[in-house]
Amino acid sequence: MSFERTQEKLKILADAAKYDVSCSSSGSNRKNTNKGIGDATGMGICHSYTEDGRCVSLLKILLTNHCIFDCAYCVTRKSNDIKRAAFKVQEVVDLTINFYRRNYIEGLFLSSGIFKSADYTMERLVAVAKKLRLEENFNGYIHLKSIPGASDELMKEAGLYADRLSVNIEIPTKEGLKLLAPEKNREDFLKPMRKVQNEITQYQSEKKIIKSTPKYAPAGQSTQMIIGASGESDQQIMWTSNYFYKKFNLKRVYYSGYIPISYDHRLPQLGTDVPMLRENRLYQTDWLMRFYGFEVHEILNNDHQNLDLEVDPKLGWALRNLQHFPIDVNKADKLMLARIPGLGMKSVHKIIQARQFRKLNWEHLKRMGVALNRAKYFLVCDSRDFERRDLTGPQLKSIILQNSTSKYQKILSPQLNLFE
Known part of the structure; x- marks a missing residue:
């Protein structure tokens, strides 16, 4: 394939990936061995800053922006009139290695629209990570976006090659998902999350007995939800986060303010973007829950269903x-x-x-x-x-x-x- 066509694909699929914010610091400790390339030890990943002030980056792309679903809030929905593209597995591997050798990136964040089926898509995401690890001996950070509805077997394999896995629950409530993405089922999001949680628990248990037990998703799993697309209150959003933290032991929940991308009567009108300050207040609340000992009902309740934007x-x-x-x-x-x-x-x-x-x-x-x-x-x-x-x-x-x-x-x- 020509260099120009690869560049065009990269432009399309990197731009489509910008809406996914759940790709930050890892906490992974995958070390470089046997003269491989890359090292995920002791550093965060994505365009953010580590504790010692270093800015780190990764190749953040979709495998494809083709999708069989027509979710109202998604830029890659099948009814949206946009340019479509798809990478082959080897193309993503080559891009990652070439960018790494040029010191452009320190890892890979790979997501995808769903084409043909969940398993068909997930197989290709796993194949990229597997080739990088086994054929290229790449020890840098890899974050794979798990595909809702993917089989347990694929989720188990994904965790053997990726540092972090994540399934975006997309909409905070079951009712909101049914309204905006009626083709999707909430259980399809929970199934792979449950499998990853069980595998992580099993790995941690076996590691205590057998030191050579292969790592499984050493940086854990995370999720992301879209804020403001379906009208949930901050109280509903944070109760959803609390549920996922406690039920699935997630590392992070990310909050992405809805940005209107096309007209749909079920969505807020164009020009009504969710203020970034609301995102910030949700992250602050999340922090209080995880590190300061606060419970959701103390900050948000029936008398105070939304956060005060004027004060933290x-x-x-x-x-x-x-x-x-x-x-x-x-x-x-x-x-x-x-x-x-x-x-x-x-x-x-x-x-x-x-x-x-x-x-x-x-x-x-x-x-x-x-x-x-x-x-x-x-x-x-x-x-x-x-x-x-x-x-x-x-x-x-x-x-x-x-x-x-x-x-x-x-x-x-x-x-x-x-x-x-």
Whole structure:
């Protein structure tokens, strides 16, 4: 095939893959052995930053944008009038190796539209990973998008060659999926996820007894859902996430704001993109659930079904629950310290370590990096009285927002003066 045709395919199928955001850091520890190429150890994957500040990248493409389904929210839906293309298995292998040798990428994220059948498509995704591992001796990061409805046998094989697997559940609720993708069945998404979870559990168990047990999806599995296409509240979205985290032990759930791509009476109208701030608030809530000890019902409930876009969800919870404050940083346990707005987990750990040697005052907290513009209203320490002074939640919110805005304007003012 000509170079020009390969370039055209790459342009089409890389552009189609941009809507999939569930392809970030891995946590994989696949090491380079036997003089192979690539190494997934100790680094994240995708166009993002690792903990030590390095920017890493991967080849992110679809195997094909042909699809047998007509999901209303999807750019590759079969009724959409777009250019279609498909890579052969060997073409993806060659592209990956050539890009890696030129230092363009550090791994591969491979997804696909569904053509012919789920198993037919999944076979080809697995074949790419298998060729890279066995024929090219490639030890770089590989993330395969699992195809809903694929057989258990293919899912088992996929995990032997990929570092991470993911099945996008696409729409947060069963009702939303039925409305926008009536040809799809929710169970088809759950089946491969369940298989991967069982295989990971089995691998971890066998590894304790037999050290040479082949790795199985060492970076786990993730999923993604589209936000704003089917009208779910933030409460419904986060309960869905909570279910998948607890039921399938996922590494990550990703939230992708719906971008109108064509007219359909079942969807929000063109020009009504989901604000990125809503995505951000959902990620913050997700973080609070996974690392700060919050339950969904504390942040989102029938009285507060959607997140406040003006303040982060931890501050929003604190403003609605002022009866828990002020918290004494010299006495409170880890869980309560983590609920103080302005305190991240690093600050919490610093506080717990430092207070073993002395009582902490305002200056100590400042040096630890505590965001005092918020935290001072919710805590007491060894050198300062409580700041809130009987303010209500709405009053306190107004003060915090005003201070934040003033600080932001102060930062911007030198640049603005240049244009006055």
